[in-house]
Amino acid sequence: MSLAASQSPAPKGNAFTIGVVAACYNPQLVNALLARVQAGLRAAGVQARRIRVVRVPGSHELPVAAQWLARRRPDAVIALGVLIRGDTIHYELIANATTEALQAVALATGVPVINGVIVAETAAQARARCAGRIDRGAEFAHAALVMADLRRRISQ
Numbered sequence: 001m002s003l004a005a006s007q008s009p010a011p012k013g014n015a016f017t018i019g020v021v022a023a024c025y026n027p028q029l030v031n032a033l034l035a036r037v038q039a040g041l042r043a044a045g046v047q048a049r050r051i052r053v054v055r056v057p058g059s060h061e062l063p064v065a066a067q068w069l070a071r072r073r074p075d076a077v078i079a080l081g082v083l084i085r086g087d088t089i090h091y092e093l094i095a096n097a098t099t100e101a102l103q104a105v106a107l108a109t110g111v112p113v114i115n116g117v118i119v120a121e122t123a124a125q126a127r128a129r130c131a132g133r134i135d136r137g138a139e140f141a142h143a144a145l146v147m148a149d150l151r152r153r154i155s156q
């Protein structure tokens with residue numbers, strides 16, 4: 001996948017409520033990603049009290065919790081996890097199932113669900129994307145705000 005994210009300006013976040021569901025697996029990496037997402041949302045003007053963060057055991061549990069959050073009608077939901085290749089293809093199965101299920105939640109609820117699951121071959125790759133020079137957290141925050149804004153403008 002490309003390293004290049006959209007350069008469009010972030011919509012103002014003052015009026016938005018954002019749900020965040022984050023996995024506890026690979027905690028240091030997910031926590032770093034979560035901190036960057038929160039920083040991106042706050043920098044765009046989202047109030048701290050309007051960012052609701054819940055935790056689940058692993059990435060496999062993200063979609064159902066994303067659905068619970070989406071039913072509370074936030075402006076967007078961001079799902080965060082880190083999947084790193086192990087000795088088996090388990091991480092790949094979780095990555096595929098989670099990606100499809102997150103999209104299904106978005107389509108079923110009409111609430112944008114941002115796929116913030118980092119899928120990496122190595123821990124170093126994951127670190128670069130969660131805590132290093134590739135700021136995926138800022139990209140996920142930006143995507144959530146763009147979709148929240150688009151949804152409001154289209155459904156007005």
Ligand code: RBF
Binds near residue numbers: 026057059061085
């Ligand atoms: N969850 C993650 O978020 N990231 C992982 O890299 C990850 N690797 C796993 C590897 C194996 C072999 C198993 C069994 C689970 C793994 N999980 C991982 C946890 C998974 O998402 C889920 O929490 C559990 O399978 C319980 O449903």
